[in-house]
Amino acid sequence: xxxxxxxEARGLHKYYTIKTGMFExxxxxxxxxxxSFDLYAGQTLAVVGESGCGKSTLARLLTMIEQPTAGQLSLxxxxxxxxxxxxxxxxxxxxxxxxxxxxxxxxNPRQKVGDILQEPLIINTDLNASQRRDRVLELxxxxxxxxxxxxxxxxxxxxxxxxxxxxxRALILKPKIVVLDEPxxxxxxxxxxxxxxxxxxxxxxxxxAYVFISHDLSVVRHIADQVLVMYLGKPVEQxxxxxxxxxxxxxxxxxxxxxxxxxxxxxxxxxxRLTGELPSPLxxxxxxxxxxxCQNAVxxxxxxxxxxxxxxxxxxxxxxxx
Amino acid sequence: MALLExxxxxxxxxxxxxxxxxxxxxxxxxxxxDIVAIVGESGSGKSVAMLALMGLLPWTATITADRMSFDGKxxxxxxxxxxxxxxxxxxxxxxxxxxxxxxxxxxxEYQISEVLAQHxxxxxRSYKPRVIELLKxxxxxxxxxxxxxxxxxxxxxxxxxxxxxxxxxxxxxxxxADEPTxxxxxxxxxxxxxxxxxxxxxNGMALVxxxxxxxxxxxxADRVVVQYAGQQVExxxxxxxxxxxxxxxxxxxxxxxxxxxxxxTLNAIPGVVPGQLDRPVxxxxxxxxxxxxxxxxxxxxxxxxxxxxxxxxxxxxxxxSHTEVIx
Numbered sequence: 001x002x003x004x005x006x007x008e009a010r011g012l013h014k015y016y017t018i019k020t021g022m023f024e025x026x027x028x029x030x031x032x033x034x035x036s037f038d039l040y041a042g043q044t045l046a047v048v049g050e051s052g053c054g055k056s057t058l059a060r061l062l063t064m065i066e067q068p069t070a071g072q073l074s075l076x077x078x079x080x081x082x083x084x085x086x087x088x089x090x091x092x093x094x095x096x097x098x099x100x101x102x103x104x105x106x107x108n109p110r111q112k113v114g115d116i117l118q119e120p121l122i123i124n125t126d127l128n129a130s131q132r133r134d135r136v137l138e139l140x141x142x143x144x145x146x147x148x149x150x151x152x153x154x155x156x157x158x159x160x161x162x163x164x165x166x167x168x169r170a171l172i173l174k175p176k177i178v179v180l181d182e183p184x185x186x187x188x189x190x191x192x193x194x195x196x197x198x199x200x201x202x203x204x205x206x207x208x209a210y211v212f213i214s215h216d217l218s219v220v221r222h223i224a225d226q227v228l229v230m231y232l233g234k235p236v237e238q239x240x241x242x243x244x245x246x247x248x249x250x251x252x253x254x255x256x257x258x259x260x261x262x263x264x265x266x267x268x269x270x271x272x273r274l275t276g277e278l279p280s281p282l283x284x285x286x287x288x289x290x291x292x293x294c295q296n297a298v299x300x301x302x303x304x305x306x307x308x309x310x311x312x313x314x315x316x317x318x319x320x321x322x
Numbered sequence: 323m324a325l326l327e328x329x330x331x332x333x334x335x336x337x338x339x340x341x342x343x344x345x346x347x348x349x350x351x352x353x354x355x356d357i358v359a360i361v362g363e364s365g366s367g368k369s370v371a372m373l374a375l376m377g378l379l380p381w382t383a384t385i386t387a388d389r390m391s392f393d394g395k396x397x398x399x400x401x402x403x404x405x406x407x408x409x410x411x412x413x414x415x416x417x418x419x420x421x422x423x424x425x426x427x428x429x430x431e432y433q434i435s436e437v438l439a440q441h442x443x444x445x446x447r448s449y450k451p452r453v454i455e456l457l458k459x460x461x462x463x464x465x466x467x468x469x470x471x472x473x474x475x476x477x478x479x480x481x482x483x484x485x486x487x488x489x490x491x492x493x494x495x496x497x498x499a500d501e502p503t504x505x506x507x508x509x510x511x512x513x514x515x516x517x518x519x520x521x522x523x524x525n526g527m528a529l530v531x532x533x534x535x536x537x538x539x540x541x542x543a544d545r546v547v548v549q550y551a552g553q554q555v556e557x558x559x560x561x562x563x564x565x566x567x568x569x570x571x572x573x574x575x576x577x578x579x580x581x582x583x584x585x586x587t588l589n590a591i592p593g594v595v596p597g598q599l600d601r602p603v604x605x606x607x608x609x610x611x612x613x614x615x616x617x618x619x620x621x622x623x624x625x626x627x628x629x630x631x632x633x634x635x636x637x638x639x640x641x642x643s644h645t646e647v648i649x
Contacts, residue, residue, distance in 0.1 A: 050507040051478075158594050159364075188363035188534060193578040193590035200586055215508060218537070222580035222588070259512035261537035263579050265561045271516075274509045276463075277477055 004077050005038040006177050006209045007045075007062065012036070012071035014057050018282065029281055031057040032233050034071075034308070037226065041176065042203065044210040046224035046241070048217065048256070052278050054233040055213045059179050062211060063098050064089055076176060094124055097170035101182035103162035107154040113140070113165055114150040120173050139168045143198060160191035167198065171206075179211045184219060196223060217260045221245050229253045232281055232289040239314030249316040251294050288319065296320055325528050326352040326375075326496055329389040333367070333374050336382045342598045344370045344383075346552040352528045354495060357519070359531045359543035359560070361575075365595050367552035368532045372498050376415055377405055393495060411441045414489040418501040420481035424473040430457070430484050431469040437491045456487040461517060479510035483517070490521055497522070498530045503538065515542055536579060540564055548572050551596055551606045555630045568627070568634040570611045605632065 014032040032054040039045050047055045060066045061073065064080070073080045075092050082088070100106040107116060117136045121127055127135065137147055143164040154162055163183060170178050183199070184192040200223065203210060214220050220227065220241070227244045229237040229252065237250040248254045255272045276293050279285055285292050291301040298320070306317040333345040345367040352358060360368045374385045375397070390397045392413060397405065417423040425433060434456060435449040450469070457465035460483040473481055482502060489497060499518060503511035519542060522529045531543060539546055539560065546563045548556040548571065556569040567573040576582060577589040593610040596602060602609050608618040613633060623632045 050509060160594065188595075189536065189575060190363060190578050190591035191594065193580075193588040194592075196580070197588050197590050217508070218579065218581045222583055222586075256508060259509045261512075261515075261535065261541045263537040263540045263564065263576065263581055265540050265564045271512065273516075274513070277479055277510065278507075 003040060005040050006076055007037070007039040007211070008072070008074040009038075009062075010036050010072040012058070012061055012073060013069045014054075014061060014066065015069045027282055030233050030284065031281065032061070032068075035228065035230070035235050036071075036308075037228060037238065039177070039209050039211065039226070041209050042207045043225045044203070044212050044223055045226045045228060046212045046214060046220040047228050047230060048214065048220055049230040050215065050256075050278055052232070052281060053230040055230060056181065057233075058230075059098065059181050059211065059213055062177075062179055063096055064093060094173045095175050096177040096179065097173065097175040098179040098181065099163070099166050099170045099183050102186050103159055103166050104154075104186075106166055107162055109154055112151055112153055113145075116154075116165065117169055117172055120169065124173055135172065139172055142171075142202070143168045158191070159187050160194055163187060163195050164198065167195075167202070171202070174206075175208070177209045177211065179213070181213045182215070183212075185214065185216060192219075199223070217245075217257060218262075229256070232278065232284055234289060234317065235308060235315075236290065236317050237314055238308065243313035247312070247314075249311055249314055249321045250290075250318050251296050251320075252290050255293075288317075323394060324351045325354050325356075325393055326350065327389055327391050328371075328375065328387060331371060331374060331385070331387040331390060333370050333379065334384045334386075336384070337598065339598060341384075344552050345374065348549070348552075348554050350530075350547065352496065352530070354528055355522075355526050356545065357522060357529045357531065357543050358545045358547060359533060359539040360547045360549060361533055361536060361539055362549035363534060363595055365551065365597070366549040368549050369500050371549075372415065372500065372530065372532060376409055376413065376498070377402075378415075407441075410437060411492040412494050413496045413498065414492070414494040415498040415500060416482075416485050416489050416502050418504050420478060420485050420505065421473065423485060424481055426473050429470050429472050430476075434484070434488045434491055437488055441492050452491070453487075456491055457484070459490070459521070460484075460487045461513070462487075478506050479514065482506060482510075482514055486514075486517065486521070490525070490527075493525055494527060496528045496530070498532070500532045501534070502531070504533075504535075511538075518542075536576060537581075548575070551601075553606060553630060554625075555607070557628045566635075566638045568629045568637070569631050570613050570635065571607050573635060574610075574612075 012032060012035045016029045016031055018027045018029050020027050035058055037045060047058060049055055061068050076095050078088055078092060114136055118132050121132045121135060140149060145164055184195050187195060202208060212223060224241040227239065227241050228235055231252050237244060237253045244253065248257055255274045258272045259274065274293050279292065287302045287304050288306050291297040300319055304319060306319045308315045308317045311321050328350045330347045330349060331345060332347055335342045335344055348371050362368045373379050387398060392408065431453050434453045435446040438449040438452060439446045454465045457468060462468055462480065462483055476484065503514050506514060518529065533539060543560050546558060546560050547554055550571050556572050563572065567576055574591045578591055580588060591610050596606060604620050605618045605623050608614040617632050623630055
């Protein structure tokens with residue numbers, strides 16, 4: 001029997017209603033339509049796409065900040081739509097934690113590191129002060145901070161160290177899943193490598209499952225086991241990292257990969273030119289939402305919306321591939 | 323004669339903790355049509371050096387240089403009025419955040435035509451056809467309809483295009499792009515970089531690209547300057563630099579990239595860039611350098627063959643040995 005998936009998502013949808021004016025009908029914005037995946041302990045799922053593709057909405061659903069409009073989500077084997085919501089949700093929130101992009105905005109400048117790290121313990125556990133302190137120190141050492149840092153304020157740290165504090169805060173309740181929202185994109189290259197190494201090490205030691213949201217494909221390729229590529233709220237390609245990167249099927253994935261600059265001086269690589277910008281999600285194109293920018297688009301793409309289907313090693317939503 | 327010549331440019335800031343040397347003896351020489359990239363981590367002084375050239379630093383900054391000349395004119399002895407005639411016209415700069423560098427109170431046409439009226443005289447309105455032409459040039463679809471748009475109505479990529487249109491309005495000889503694509507998505511980044519190189523080729527401008535992204539450098543620049551803690555540590559042609567880095571910092575920076583990783587653990591550089599108060603003695607990179615020896619901890623190195631290091635890494639056999647020595 002295969003092990004229990006930590007996250008089981010089936011057709012997650014999230015619509016927001018937008019007020020357009022007093023006498024106008026409300027519009028519905030499809031921030032996320034139809035994301036499905038399984039994530040197991042010790043694995044990393046990378047969610048890739050441009051801004052506005054629904055990456056962060058997915059993170060908000062997974063961390064239970066918001067409820068999905070439709071679809072099923074189970075965390076650690078418990079269906080979130082089931083009864084006894086409040087009790088279950090409180091317990092589940094401890095198993096899923098989040099690390100944010102900007103380590104300068106995500107730490108309270110008025111709290112000392114020790115207080116920042118203790119707060120989840122005060123709220124969620126009945127440990128006493130000295131037990132809490134032990135746990136805080138244990139975790140600080142684990143992420144590479146020194147004991148004396150416990151009495152310092154966030155402004156006394158560099159970006160990389162702050163991100164270590166944010167990681168420690170996410171791990172203090174011993175979660176099983178960590179959602180990482182662009183955890184290294186605000187950091188310098190040399191520090192980025194330090195933080196990525198820490199994340200990889202923690203995953204191996206603690207068996208964490210990561211949902212890694214990023215737009216940097218070279219980082220994703222390095223860290224991810226599975227990749228989910230999204231465009232305008234819809235998944236367009238999904239599969240094991242190696243399969244997606246070595247043999248991308250969807251024209252958007254291909255364009256994204258070819259737009260990513262590579263650190264070698266061979267300039268003969270042919271670039272797929274993506275013209276235009278992301279359309280507004282309030283007024284998405286008919287049919288396949290990628291067709292106005294797609295170089296392979298045919299007449300049918302304007303009318304028929306593709307669905308995710310298995311092709312070779314990956315699932316793709318493209319009429320031409322399927 | 324070189325278009326831009328900077329020799330031993332030093333910028334010091336007066337701070338509450340004494341003077342901070344943000345840029346330390348930086349030299350750069352550029353010809354028309356060159357694309358030079360300046361790479362470095364935050365705090366390496368790459369933006370400050372260029373802001374000093376533009377004269378955009380606050381009064382707390384002290385700028386000294388042996389030589390700083392543009393197109394045969396000495397920028398050091400120039401009065402502010404003479405400088406104003408060059409800045410924005412012959413030298414222009416694109417900033418990192420297109421959203422914050424455009425004025426939210428004025429529309430696109432006003433902001434672009436203002437540059438033209440400022441430098442060529444005449445009424446702002448008379449430049450309307452030129453503004454449309456410029457917007458077309460930077461790839462804005464249906465430019466006539468965008469003239470009256472305010473910055474908040476434009477996406478990030480569009481705002482950056484408007485910034486570029488504004489900066490190339492006077493057909494500058496030198497364009498400085500300070501992290502022009504950092505705030506943008508990859509597909510838009512590719513478009514903007516392509517546009518910059520296209521414009522550079524068409525107008526024969528010199529382009530200085532300030533960035534922290536080694537991959538962008540590899541794909542765009544001809545020549546690379548690597549800066550660390552305010553100092554230029556290596557200056558080479560892009561192919562040589564990537565195939566055979568000679569400064570340990572350059573090598574470490576390249577091997578920290580995920581795409582160069584051979585195993586799951588990346589080759590991170592230990593430690594952080596030194597700040598104002600914890601500058602090491604000797605070579606500034608020595609506490610993080612895996613090759614550091616006693617000499618490195620005692621004496622600051624001298625530049626040789628374009629590399630600021632006591633023990634430059636050896637030249638690889640077969641690689642191009644006649645390094646262009648510019649430093």
